[in-house]
Amino acid sequence: MFGFNTAVKGLLASQRSLYIVNHNISNINTKGYSRQQGVQRATTPFHMTGVGMLGTGTTIEDIIRMRDSYIDFKYWNENAPKGEWIVKRDGLEELEKLFGEPSDNSFRKYLDDFYLALDNMSKNPSDMSFREPVKENVLALTRHINETAKRLQDMKKEQEFSMETMERRINDLAIQITSLNKQIYATELDGRKANDLRDRRELLIDELSEIVDIRADESTDGKYVVSIGGVSLVDHTNTFKVKLAEDFSELQWSNGSKVSLRSGQLKGLLDIYNGDGVNNSYRGIPYYMDRLNQFAREFAESFNNQHKEGYTLDGEQGEDFFVFSEEAEIEDSWAATITLHDDILRDLRNIAAAGDKAGDAEDAKNLLKLIALRDEKSPDDFIKSILSNLAVDSLQGRRMSETQDVVLRNIQSKRDSIQGVSYDEEMADMVRFQHSYVASARMISTMDIIMDVTINRLGLVGR
Numbered sequence: 001m002f003g004f005n006t007a008v009k010g011l012l013a014s015q016r017s018l019y020i021v022n023h024n025i026s027n028i029n030t031k032g033y034s035r036q037q038g039v040q041r042a043t044t045p046f047h048m049t050g051v052g053m054l055g056t057g058t059t060i061e062d063i064i065r066m067r068d069s070y071i072d073f074k075y076w077n078e079n080a081p082k083g084e085w086i087v088k089r090d091g092l093e094e095l096e097k098l099f100g101e102p103s104d105n106s107f108r109k110y111l112d113d114f115y116l117a118l119d120n121m122s123k124n125p126s127d128m129s130f131r132e133p134v135k136e137n138v139l140a141l142t143r144h145i146n147e148t149a150k151r152l153q154d155m156k157k158e159q160e161f162s163m164e165t166m167e168r169r170i171n172d173l174a175i176q177i178t179s180l181n182k183q184i185y186a187t188e189l190d191g192r193k194a195n196d197l198r199d200r201r202e203l204l205i206d207e208l209s210e211i212v213d214i215r216a217d218e219s220t221d222g223k224y225v226v227s228i229g230g231v232s233l234v235d236h237t238n239t240f241k242v243k244l245a246e247d248f249s250e251l252q253w254s255n256g257s258k259v260s261l262r263s264g265q266l267k268g269l270l271d272i273y274n275g276d277g278v279n280n281s282y283r284g285i286p287y288y289m290d291r292l293n294q295f296a297r298e299f300a301e302s303f304n305n306q307h308k309e310g311y312t313l314d315g316e317q318g319e320d321f322f323v324f325s326e327e328a329e330i331e332d333s334w335a336a337t338i339t340l341h342d343d344i345l346r347d348l349r350n351i352a353a354a355g356d357k358a359g360d361a362e363d364a365k366n367l368l369k370l371i372a373l374r375d376e377k378s379p380d381d382f383i384k385s386i387l388s389n390l391a392v393d394s395l396q397g398r399r400m401s402e403t404q405d406v407v408l409r410n411i412q413s414k415r416d417s418i419q420g421v422s423y424d425e426e427m428a429d430m431v432r433f434q435h436s437y438v439a440s441a442r443m444i445s446t447m448d449i450i451m452d453v454t455i456n457r458l459g460l461v462g463r
Contacts, residue, residue, distance in 0.1 A: 002046070002056075004451065007443035009057030013040055014437035016060045021430045024421045032203030034065040034419040036195055065195045067202075067419050072216075075411045076205065080213035080263040082404035087268030088282075089397035091159075095288060096394055098151050099387060107148075107383045110141040111374075118371050121353065126313065126361035131348040135340065142322070142339045145296055149335035152289045159273045159285070160248055166211050166266045167251070170233070171241045173208045174226070177201055178239045181224045185236075188222060212251075212264040229260030249274055283393055289335075291386045296335040299379050300324070306373060310352030310366025318352025318366070319343060 020038050027033040039062040045053040100106045117133040124130045180201040187194040205216050205226065214233070218224045226234040231253065233240055241254045251259040251266060261267040275284025300322035307321040321344065325337035343350045355365025374380070 004444065004447045006055065006057040007440050007447055009043060009059060010440035011437060011444065013038075013058045013060050014433045014440055017433040018430065018437065020063060021426050021433065025423070025426050025430075028421040028423060028426075032199050032206065033421065034067045034195065034199050035421045036063050036065055038063055062193070063195060064193065065198065065419070068415070071411065071415050071418065072202065072205075075408070075415060076209040076214060076216065078404065078408050078411060079206065079209040080211075080267075082401065082408050083210035083265035084263045084268040084271075085397060085401040085404055087265045088272060089394070089401045091155075091268070091272040091284070092390065092394040092397045094155060095285075095390055098148060098155070099390065101383075101387050105144075107144065108380060110137070110144050111379055111383075113137045114141050115371060115374055118367060121351075122364040122367045122371065124362070125353040125364045125367060128348055131351055134351065135344065135348060138321075138340050145292070145335050145338055149289070149292060149296075149333070152285055152292070153336070156273060156285050159269055163244055163248060163266060163269050163273070166269070167242060167244050170208065170211055170266075171239075173204050173211075174233050174239045174241070177204050177208075177224075177226060177234050178237060180204070181234070181236050184224075185222050210265055212259075212266055213262045229262070231259070283389060288386065288390065290332075291389075293332055293334040295379065295382050295386070296338045297324075298382070300334075300338055302373055303370065306366070306370050307352050309369075311354040311357050311363075312352050313349040313354070313361060315354075315357050316350070317357075319350070321351075 017038050017040070020036055024035055038060045040058055041061050043056045043059050045055050048054050101108070103109070114134075114137040117137040121130040121134050180197055184194045184197045184201065187197065201224075205214070208214055208226070212228050214226055214228055216224070216226050223236040224234070225232055225236060228242075231240075232238075233242070242259055243252050243254060244250075245252055248270070250270065251261060253259055261270070271282040272284040273286075275282035275287055276290065277283040277287035304320045304322055307318045310318045312318060320341050322338055323341050324334055324339075328334050328337050341350075351367075353367035354363035355369070356363055
């Protein structure tokens with residue numbers, strides 16, 4: 001039976017290798033799946049006195065994943081910066097669309113229309129039909145400023161929702177990883193590898209590494225730890241939750257201490273939400289909101305000061321042309337509340353176009369000074385400076401995201417070359433193991449014939 005058992009071992013080894021090939025092909029489109037390979041070795045040989053060692057066959061002693069831990073480490077390290085810059089790029093592109101430059105719905109377009117109406121009015125300041133377009137165009141300008149400020153506030157609320165979603169996702173992923181740690185540890189107590197469970201765990205790590213910068217380590221005794229900034233999020237079978245600060249200024253651990261974030265999607269969202277540009281910090285929504293408020297405040301102040309030096313059609317001293325809400329200074333909502341003064345809305349005669357109190361109805365001296373303010377304290381330049389900052393920041397976001405994408409695609413290519421399932425390779429292996437299986441089966445048939453002759457036919461001669 002010695003040779004028969006050797007052939008059976010070869011048959012079973014080929015059969016198990018075919019099972020592994022079958023499993024690989026079945027998961028060729030499974031995200032995160034690592035190609036598996038049987039580790040085949042010769043069984044312990046039999047010592048024959050005076051002859052030597054006689055082979056006893058083969059066996060599949062282990063099934064391993066084709067995976068490189070160093071490539072995984074590099075992938076997770078680069079995945080977080082990619083997530084951060086994609087978020088920043090998308091956020092800045094939204095800001096660019098919001099300011100709408102250049103287009104027919106831009107600040108410069110509304111300013112052009114407003115000053116054109118003032119210029120037309122200066123040619124016939126006593127005619128109400130020339131004053132009416134000034135009112136309509138200034139209302140259009142202030143509404144545009146109001147709407148832009150409101151959209152910036154709405155964008156901040158959207159950022160809050162995204163950050164809350166990511167906070168929940170981090171905690172959910174941590175719980176799932178902890179659960180898988182328990183299953184993997186229990187499965188591998190007898191020395192076997194829980195390959196498919198490990199693939200599922202590392203797929204979760206892939207997703208987590210895009211949200212926050214993490215480090216994953218496995219000790220020699222199978223304990224798995226995932227940390228953020230050197231502090232454990234998952235300590236094998238224990239999970240430590242994170243939460244956002246009430247003002248969304250930072251990410252915190254459950255005990256209130258700050259989570260040290262270096263990169264990741266959440267870091268990108270926090271920078272866009274909190275970035276005020278102070279001390280070379282990131283320029284996010286607060287920075288552009290502050291610049292818009294500064295524009296609205298200074299533009300209105302400059303225009304109001306000159307308007308109050310003029311006189312109305314009734315010879316009265318001019319008042320403020322633009323006004324804000326009472327809470328504007330407290331809430332820093334200059335852009336959100338700027339509008340035309342009620343007195344001018346009610347009666348266009350209150351536009352202080354005249355330069356002299358006793359002047360005639362066609363006096364437009366003060367109106368010309370108001371028009372000249374565009375060159376002296378150009379609102380166009382102020383808007384241009386905001387947009388140039390936005391263009392630089394947006395360009396940086398695009399370049400950094402493209403660079404990280406190239407780096408990550410290079411790493412992913414190496415990763416796929418190691419762990420990815422190749423249809424052609426699996427087909428070649430299938431043919432190879434099939435031939436090995438057929439050969440082992442023929443060997444069994446041959447051994448069966450030999451044993452049949454030995455047992456049933458020898459000794460019958462001469463009977």
